[in-house]
Amino acid sequence: MKPAVLALADGTIFRGRALGFEGETVGEVVFNTAMTGYQEILTDPSYKGQIVLMTSTQIGNYGVTPEDNESHRVWAEGFIVREAAKDPSNWRSRQSFEEYLIEHRIVAIQGIDTRALTCHVRDHGSQMGVISHVNFDDDALRETAKAVPSLIGRDLVREVTCPNAYEWTQKSIDMDSPRGESSSFAQDTAQTPLKLVVMDFGLKQNILRSLVDLGCQVRVVPASTTAEEIRRLNPDGIVLSNGPGDPEGVPYAIETVKQLLGWKPMLGICLGHQVLGLSLGLHTHKLTFGHHGANHPVMDLRTRKIEITSQNHNFAVRLPHKEDDCTTLKAQQFDSFAGRMEITHRSVNDGCCEGMAGIESPILSIQYHPEASPGPHDSSYVFGQFLEMMKGRG
Incomplete structure (x- = not known):
């Protein structure tokens, strides 16, 4: 060898x-x-x-x-x-x-x-x-x-986003099928399909499958799509997907999200969570070695329950208020460009921000992957929460 x-x-x-x-x-x-x-x-x-x-x-x-x-x-x-x-x-x-x-x-x-x-x-x-x-x-x-250039400040999203908008209709894979057919067990829960726009920062397809499983009509758009273009689509909700690299490397996406804050329910996942944080007025920072794996414990600060999550990120949203001990896992509230917000989830390992929610605006945001793939499904309920948020605005 x-x-x-x-x-x-x-x-x-x-x-x-x-x-x-x-x-x-x-x-x-x-x-x-x-x-x-x-x-x-x-x-x-x-x-x-x-x-x-x-x-x-x-x-x-x-x-x-x-x-x-x-x-x-x-x-x-x-x-x-x-x-x-x-x-x-x-x-x-x-x-x-x-x-x-x-x-x-x-x-x-x-x-x-x-x-x-x-x-x-x-x-x-x-x-x-x-x-x-x-x-x-x-x-x-x-x-x-x-000599390899640092990833800090680089726009990797342009290299992975879709070139054109498209519709996604595939449900979750039936693991009992050798051909990977769409699952017959996925249940449509929305009588009238809710329309979603997913901004593709480098998304995983299981996010899309999870949304279709809930009965949503899903349209994926490139990361460079403007706020005006998204408004013309008039969706019931907006999803900001995962993706690679430094969120500060995509100022165009941050500006788009900032213009859409409070307009329609918004869900941020991983890089989308970080882009949303920057659009709210928070800051991000690079972690020493990041979170990569399918066994990261996260605490829901509202219930004090622990979820085992799938994660993949080298950057994180900086907590709005400094603490002497980052592992105390205290809830925090802060003012933002979308009104009052709260930190809802923290990492049990290092205390960093793992989730946010709007108190005055329909915003839900998590640093980890509710779609798993790979990993546990402890956090799949997040998609259901977002669905209820959209229904509540209907």
């Missing part, structure tokens, strides 16, 4: 074995603590610009199924695993994990100490790195990693 090298911008070198497409790739190295869901992770546009390190010891056990993709292509720049499974076992699988990487030209590395690398990223922060199957000059690779 061919050798491969991972070099980090701080000069750290890890040696392993080549996996996937032969070549070289660069990106920001982040770790993901999910034990499954590698296919959904690879095809999540939020990973644009990033090399993903999986902390689970073996990846690829159940192969690859096209119906499980979260978008039309792979977006991660590279992949790091301890061991790639050679013989997948899954009746839905169409190809092996490595075959999938090769088909989509993804440079990956296996056989390194992923625990040591995870601890290094945790202690020193996410940083740029390079995986190479063709260049083994440590000094040259270090310089390559150092």
Whole structure:
């Protein structure tokens, strides 16, 4: 098996074995603590610009199924695993994990100490790195990693958003069907379909399926769509999707959302939550190593209940009021461009803002992924809450 090298911008070198497409790739190295869901992770546009390190010891056990993709292509720049499974076992699988990487030209590395690398990223922060199957000059690779542009301030959304608006009608996948047919169990709860506009900042398709399951008519629009264009569509609600990178890199989207505040019910998810926060007058900041995984505990400050959530973000909304101890998980209220707001959810791990809601405006916003994919479904109720918010405005 061919050798491969991972070099980090701080000069750290890890040696392993080549996996996937032969070549070289660069990106920001982040770790993901999910034990499954590698296919959904690879095809999540939020990973644009990033090399993903999986902390689970073996990846690829159940192969690859096209119906499980979260978008039309792979977006991660590279992949790091301890061991790639050679013989997948899954009746839905169409190809092996490595075959999938090769088909989509993804440079990956296996056989390194992923625990040591995870601890290094945790202690020193996410940083740029390079995986190479063709260049083994440590000094040259270090310089390559150092030269990779930072994701701070970059507009990655323009690279992943849809080029044109479109309608989405597919429901959730029936997991009992080998062909991935639409589920016959999804129930339409809206007698008259509510019309939704989804701003595509790099969305996952399971968000759209979840909305269709609730009986909504879903129209997806590019991230550059103006407030005037959205007003002409006259939806019952607006969804701001997940996406990659720094929310401050998309000032055009922030301005659009700001102009729409209070007009119709609005739901922000992940990057959409951050864009909404900036439009409300809050600030965002980069986390040391981000939240990436399917096992992040979040507290609902109104009920004090804990949800296990799926997350993928390197930036977060800064809390409106500073605290000496960020882990006290206190509720906060604040004034915004949309009137009085409240912080509704906080991370149990580090106390950062995980959710907001309007007191005077129809706004609901969460940092994590209620659609999961991969991950637990503890937070799927958020879509139902948003549906009721729209009905209440009808």
